Amino acid sequence: MPRDLPVGNGRMLVTFDQQYQIRDFYFPRVGQENHGGQGPCRFGVYADVPGGGGGAKKEKLAWSGDGWKVRKRYLRDSLTTSVSMEHGELKLSLYCNDAVDFHRRVMVRKIKVRNHADSARTVRVMHHQAWQMSGTNVGDTAYFDPDLLGVAHYCGPRHILAGFWTEDGKQRVDEFATGTSGFGGAEGTWRDAEDGHLQGNPIAQGAVDSTIAHHLKLEPNGEATCYLVFICGESRGELLKLNDWLKEHTPQGVLDRTTSYWRLWVSGTAINFANLPTKFVELFKRSLLVVRTQVDDSGAILAANDSDILQFSRDTYSYVWPRDGALVADALDAAGFPMLSRKFFEFCQRTITPEGYLHHKYNPDGSVASSWHPWQTKEGVRRLPIQEDETALVVWALWRHFERHRDTEFIRPMWVDVVMPAADFMAEYRDAETGLPQPSYDLWEERWGVHAFTVATVWAGLQAARKFALSFGDTARAERYQKACEEIRAGAEKYLYDEKLGRFVRRLVVRGEAGTGVGGKKAEIEGTVSQREGSPYDVDEIFDASMWAVGHFGLFPIEDERVRQTMTALEKRLWVKTPVGGMARYENDYYHRVSSDIESVPGNPWFICTLWLADDLIARATTPAELKRALPVLEWVTGHTLESGVLAEQAHPITGAPLSVSPLTWSHAQVVSTAIAYLEKLESLSPCGTCQQPVFHVRGVVGGSWEAAAETAPPIETLVAAAAVGGNAGGRLRIDTRDCIGCGVCVAACANNVLVSHKGKALIDVRQVNHCDLDGACVDVCPTKVVRLVREGVKAA
Numbered sequence: 001m002p003r004d005l006p007v008g009n010g011r012m013l014v015t016f017d018q019q020y021q022i023r024d025f026y027f028p029r030v031g032q033e034n035h036g037g038q039g040p041c042r043f044g045v046y047a048d049v050p051g052g053g054g055g056a057k058k059e060k061l062a063w064s065g066d067g068w069k070v071r072k073r074y075l076r077d078s079l080t081t082s083v084s085m086e087h088g089e090l091k092l093s094l095y096c097n098d099a100v101d102f103h104r105r106v107m108v109r110k111i112k113v114r115n116h117a118d119s120a121r122t123v124r125v126m127h128h129q130a131w132q133m134s135g136t137n138v139g140d141t142a143y144f145d146p147d148l149l150g151v152a153h154y155c156g157p158r159h160i161l162a163g164f165w166t167e168d169g170k171q172r173v174d175e176f177a178t179g180t181s182g183f184g185g186a187e188g189t190w191r192d193a194e195d196g197h198l199q200g201n202p203i204a205q206g207a208v209d210s211t212i213a214h215h216l217k218l219e220p221n222g223e224a225t226c227y228l229v230f231i232c233g234e235s236r237g238e239l240l241k242l243n244d245w246l247k248e249h250t251p252q253g254v255l256d257r258t259t260s261y262w263r264l265w266v267s268g269t270a271i272n273f274a275n276l277p278t279k280f281v282e283l284f285k286r287s288l289l290v291v292r293t294q295v296d297d298s299g300a301i302l303a304a305n306d307s308d309i310l311q312f313s314r315d316t317y318s319y320v321w322p323r324d325g326a327l328v329a330d331a332l333d334a335a336g337f338p339m340l341s342r343k344f345f346e347f348c349q350r351t352i353t354p355e356g357y358l359h360h361k362y363n364p365d366g367s368v369a370s371s372w373h374p375w376q377t378k379e380g381v382r383r384l385p386i387q388e389d390e391t392a393l394v395v396w397a398l399w400r401h402f403e404r405h406r407d408t409e410f411i412r413p414m415w416v417d418v419v420m421p422a423a424d425f426m427a428e429y430r431d432a433e434t435g436l437p438q439p440s441y442d443l444w445e446e447r448w449g450v451h452a453f454t455v456a457t458v459w460a461g462l463q464a465a466r467k468f469a470l471s472f473g474d475t476a477r478a479e480r481y482q483k484a485c486e487e488i489r490a491g492a493e494k495y496l497y498d499e500k501l502g503r504f505v506r507r508l509v510v511r512g513e514a515g516t517g518v519g520g521k522k523a524e525i526e527g528t529v530s531q532r533e534g535s536p537y538d539v540d541e542i543f544d545a546s547m548w549a550v551g552h553f554g555l556f557p558i559e560d561e562r563v564r565q566t567m568t569a570l571e572k573r574l575w576v577k578t579p580v581g582g583m584a585r586y587e588n589d590y591y592h593r594v595s596s597d598i599e600s601v602p603g604n605p606w607f608i609c610t611l612w613l614a615d616d617l618i619a620r621a622t623t624p625a626e627l628k629r630a631l632p633v634l635e636w637v638t639g640h641t642l643e644s645g646v647l648a649e650q651a652h653p654i655t656g657a658p659l660s661v662s663p664l665t666w667s668h669a670q671v672v673s674t675a676i677a678y679l680e681k682l683e684s685l686s687p688c689g690t691c692q693q694p695v696f697h698v699r700g701v702v703g704g705s706w707e708a709a710a711e712t713a714p715p716i717e718t719l720v721a722a723a724a725v726g727g728n729a730g731g732r733l734r735i736d737t738r739d740c741i742g743c744g745v746c747v748a749a750c751a752n753n754v755l756v757s758h759k760g761k762a763l764i765d766v767r768q769v770n771h772c773d774l775d776g777a778c779v780d781v782c783p784t785k786v787v788r789l790v791r792e793g794v795k796a797a
Contacts, residue, residue, distance in 0.1 A: 003306045003662055004642040005072050005081050006290060007098055010297040012105045012232060013305060014098070019065035020072060020083055024305055025131070025160075027105050027232045030296035031305050031318040032364040035160060038132035038182065038209070046124040046196040046213075050091045050117040061126070061194050062087055073644050078262040079289050080255060081644075091116040092123065101254045102261040105232035106242060108251040112225045115218035123218055124174075125164070127228055128190040128211045130181065133158045142178040142210045143203035145236075148243055150229075151176050151210045157234040161243070164214035165227040169250045174215045177201055181209035227251035262289060269336045270699050272760040274682055274741035275784075276675060277631060279638040284675045286645035287668035288335060291328060294665040299343030300364035301325035304649070304661035317661045319361040319369045322348060323443060324666045326393035330400055331669040334676040336699075338405050345401070348394050349417045356425030357384070358391045360445075373441055388429065388440040389454045391422050392461030396553070399464030402471075415468050420477070423465030426458050427484040433536065434495060435487030439510060443546055444585065450508040450537065452496055453546040459488045460553035492555060495537055503566040504550050506586070507540035543573040543602070544586035545609035548616060558619045567616050576605045580656045581636060583609040592659050594652060604650040604659055607637060607667040611674045618677050624685050624784060630678060637671065647671070682741060686783055695743040695783050733772055736786040737761050746778040746787050755787075762787065 003015035003023065008030060015024040021043060025036030044063035064070060067089060073082045075097070085094040097110040113123055133140045133155035140155045149171040150163025164173050177198035181188035189211040192199055198213055216224040229251055233239045246254070266285050273281045294302045303324050304317035325348075329341035351366050352358055360371040373385030398419060402411050429438050431450075437458045442451045462481045469478035498505050509529055528541045547570060550556055551563035574584045582605020585591075589603025614633035621627035640651045647667040648658030679698045686696040733754070742760035752771040755762055755778055779789050 004644045004646040005074070005083070005098070006293040006305070006646075006663060007079050007081060007100045007107070008293040009100050009102050009105075010292070010295060012100050012107070013293055014100060014107055014230075015305060016072070016098075018070075018072075019063075020070050020085070020096075021064060025230075026305065026318075027158075028234065029298065029300070029364040030294065031300065031302035031320075032296075033134050033158065034305075034318070035131045035133055035135070035158065037135055038130045038137055041130050042126075042128040042190050044126055045090070045092060045094070045113070046126060046193070047090050047092060048121060049089060050119065050121075059196055060090065061196060062090060063190075071643065074286070074289075075259055076263075077266050077285055077289075078259045079293065080259040080262070097255055099255050099258040102258045104242060104245070106246060106254060107230040108254045109228040110225065110251065110255055111228060112223060113216055113218065114223040115221060118220050120220055120222075121218050123216045123224075124196060124213045125216060125226060125228075126193050126211060126213045127162065128188070128193070128209065129153060129160070129162050130188065130190075130209050131160055133160075137182060137207040139206070140208050141203065141205045142208040144173075144176050144178070144200075145239075148239060149173060151178060151212055152236070152239065153208070153210065154236070159233045159236060159239050161229075161231040161233075161239050162210070162212055163229050164212060165229055165251050167225040167227075169247070169252075171247075172214065173212050175200065175213040176210065178204040178208060178210045180204060180207060182207050265289075265292075271335070271676075271679065272696070272698060272742045273675075274679055274696060274760065275628075275739045276678065277635055277638065280634045280671075280675065283638050283641060283645055283647075283671055287647070287671040288332075288337075290646060290663050290668045291332065291665055291672070292340070294663070295328075295340055295344075296364045297343070298364065298366075299345075299347035300362070300366070301328045301344050301347075302364065302665060303361075304664050306661040306663075315370055317664075319363060320347070321361045322358040322390035323387065323393050324669075326390070326397040327673070328665055328669040330397040331672040331676075333397070333401050333404055335672050338401065338407070341397070341401055342407075342410055345394070345398055345414055345418065349414060352391075352418055352421065354421070356391070356421035356423075357386050357388070357429075358394065358422075360385060360387060360390075360441075372445075383448070384429075384438075384440065386440050387443060387445065387454070388426070388437055389443055389451075389457040392426060392454070392457040395419050395422050395426075395461040396457065396464045399467055402468075411468075415472055419465050419468050423462055423469075423477070423481055426462055426465075427480055430484065430488070431491075431536075435484075435491035436495065436508070437488070439513070442507065447507060447540075448513075449510070449540065450495075451546070452492075452504055452506050452544075453549040455488060455492050455496060456549040456553040456555040459485055459492075459555045462488070463554070489555060492550075495535060496550070497562055498532075498539060498541075501541060503569050504547050504562065505539050506542055506544035506547050508537035509540060511536055511538055542587050543570055545570060545574055545583055545606070545612055546586075548612040551619070552612070552615060558616075564620075567613075571613060574602050574609070576601055576603075576653045578653050580605060580640075580651060580653050582606070582640070582651060582653075583613055585609055592650060594659075595654065601653045604653050605640075606650050607640075607647050607664070608670045610636060611670045614674050615677055618674070618681050621681060621685065624682060627678065627681055627685060630674075634674070634678075686741065686743065688745075688783075695745050696741045697743075732790045733764060733769065733778075734788045734790065735762055735764060736788075737763065739784060739786045741784055743783060745781045745783060749777045749781045751777075 005016045007014050012027040013030045017023045021040035042063045046061045049058040069086045071084045075082050081098040083096040093114045095112045100107045131153045142153045145152045150161045152161045175198035177189040177192045178201050179189045180186040188209040193211050214226050231242045300320045325344050329344040333341045359368050361369040363369045436450050439449050443453050462485050466478045466481040496504050529538045551558045556563050576582050577600040584603030585606050587602045595601035614630040617630040646663040648662035649660035649664040683694045683696050683698050688695050740761045744757050746762050747755045747757050754768045754772045756765050776789050778787050
């Protein structure tokens with residue numbers, strides 16, 4: 001099931017499943033110690049069933065998965081949920097808002113219950129806690145705490161309090177139960193709730209759970225509100241302290257301040273979104289917020305926190321892959337959040353090995369995580385179990401960070417502790433004959449060999465290291481790194497590009513080397529490997545979207561005909577030929593495969609791979625018109641999000657439903673990166689005809705503000721229509737706001753203040769439109785020709 005409503009603050013993360021049940025509950029680190037891993041935490045109500053006729057009154061307990069129509073969204077530009085639930089049989093509707101306080105480990109759910117029956121009723125709101133403290137269900141305790149007026153669970157230094165609050169800020173749990181769960185045949189206290197009453201057992205230990213209830217009295221067709229609150233701490237004393245804080249600030253206060261904080265946070269980007277589709281702009285902001293929930297305050301950037309994947313491998317995505325982290329950090333940097341990327345680079349500083357490479361993946365606390373990469377093959381051959389692109393991309397991202405922010409004091413220790421050892425390792429870890437990197441595992445973590453993606457990123461990492469070396473005056477290192485780059489490019493030109501195929505290949509396999517696949521899937525993932533006469537490598541001919549890296553990271557120029565041919569071939573072969581569409585990872589992709597029709601469905605569409613296609617279109621664009629060719633790809637992505645705006649790793653090629661983990665941090669980071677790439681390219685393609693300086697700027701909006709007029713003017717979306725019937729006799733002024741890039745040039749040319757800038761768009765102030773002098777100056781200077789003046793009896797200017 002997708003986790004389509006993550007809420008968190010960097011020290012606490014809570015996710016929900018499709019039935020609006022808490023499934024993952026992390027603290028004190030994001031992604032480590034999942035206290036919600038035992039099973040779903042059920043949420044529902046117990047009430048009478050209206051219209052039952054004569055006889056005994058019928059009552060029913062309905063958990064959120066029992067007959068409810070649930071819609072899960074967020075409040076705009078926030079990490080506060082907006083969840084509506086309707087139950088036809090019970091004639092009840094619920095509206096809920098969830099938020100984790102932006103600073104403290106406190107989660108609040110506001111529950112507004114609406115009675116659609118014509119009679120007064122008492123509704124019992126219930127919540128079941130299936131905690132697994134510290135990730136295990138051994139030695140836990142659940143008890144009712146009379147001082148905290150709620151049920152607390154604890155094991156060692158991990159404590160979680162669950163309780164209800166009234167609308168006027170008072171704590172009140174009307175019923176509770178604690179008991180054994182998942183041991184000796186006991187299903188849990190949620191079964192105790194089925195008759196509408198909880199037995200009040202005050203304490204249980206071992207494998208335990210609990211359920212609490214709050215009674216709401218509802219008038220006919222009336223409504224009432226309560227709050228469900230979770231407080232987390234590392235001692236009972238911390239729970240008491242936070243509970244006192246909540247008494248002062250109230251649950252509603254937590255919701256209000258947290259909603260405001262995240263709106264302030266995401267608006268800090270100050271980006272002019274130009275002609276990007278509105279829904280993609282919304283996805284951009286949602287992506288930043290979702291990414292933030294997956295970043296621990298220690299700097300760990302988690303790939304995904306969706307424990308549903310446990311059913312496939314008994315492992316999760318709740319780890320730090322340095323590759324994913326570097327690409328996410330680069331996206332955050334580009335969007336204007338360097339503090340988060342700095343923390344990630346410091347995480348890498350703490351975890352890089354003395355030899356200069358980064359391991360496969362890490363736990364959020366920096367310890368080395370589980371891995372399936374062996375240190376020795378079955379044949380007894382030693383090998384380094386790394387994906388070298390992970391080391392390379394951290395160095396690449398560090399230089400881009402420094403280019404943007406010039407924070408020399410921060411970079412100084414990074415140069416010494418991260419860049420130098422990593423670059424020295426990459427320069428040495430190469431084949432003496434070909435100049436290419438030694439074999440390692442690919443970015444998909446499946447194959448051993450010399451991969452196009454790895455070659456491109458190692459080249460980019462060494463180029464970044466060379467620039468650092470020049471900046472710090474280390475000319476000897478700069479020359480060594482440059483020489484390594486030249487040898488890598490020469491090797492790639494000789495061995496990675498295949499004249500026979502007319503494109504680059506995804507992988508080179510050292511001839512005669514055993515053990516090039518992974519585990520039991522080896523036969524499926526090996527691909528087509530063929531020999532090339534006179535080459536020390538066999539060639540893997542499978543189409544793979546990751547070959548996009550050859551141009552993207554600059555190993556060869558994006559204009560190079562060989563790069564163009566490769567991308568054309570990839571799009572043709574990997575685009576999913578169903579109504580769903582999207583780009584697959586590679587041919588015959590086995591991971592979560594749902595179709596055997598390899599010709600039409602080479603694999604499930606991946607969001608990152610589809611956005612790579614948009615990146616290529618953006619990079620190739622030489623005019624604003626060519627740049628717009630990327631927009632349909634962006635619209636494809638927005639068309640396959642969950643209603644909440646969350647992106648999974650993959651989409652079902654037939655139904656479009658999310659597949660694999662959700663949300664995938666990398667998917668959302670790629671949205672951010674692609675959006676910034678589009679806007680920066682638009683800026684470079686919009687020069688002034690006189691001075692050649694950009695007339696469109698990605699950051700900041702040129703022109704005045706129309707905020708003061710917002711109360712009296714018509715809604716923004718009706719401005720153009722309203723203006724069309726106004727104005728001086730003999731003319732009408734129009735603006736195509738969809739394609740307006742917000743450069744502000746037309747506003748500056750308008751002498752009578754008819755045109756104004758508002759939220760990145762030029763708009764017509766209908767209060768001033770009669771002052772338009774119809775001289776057409778605004779039309780003449782508009783670089784994108786979206787301003788039009790239609791004079792009576794004359795064609796549009």
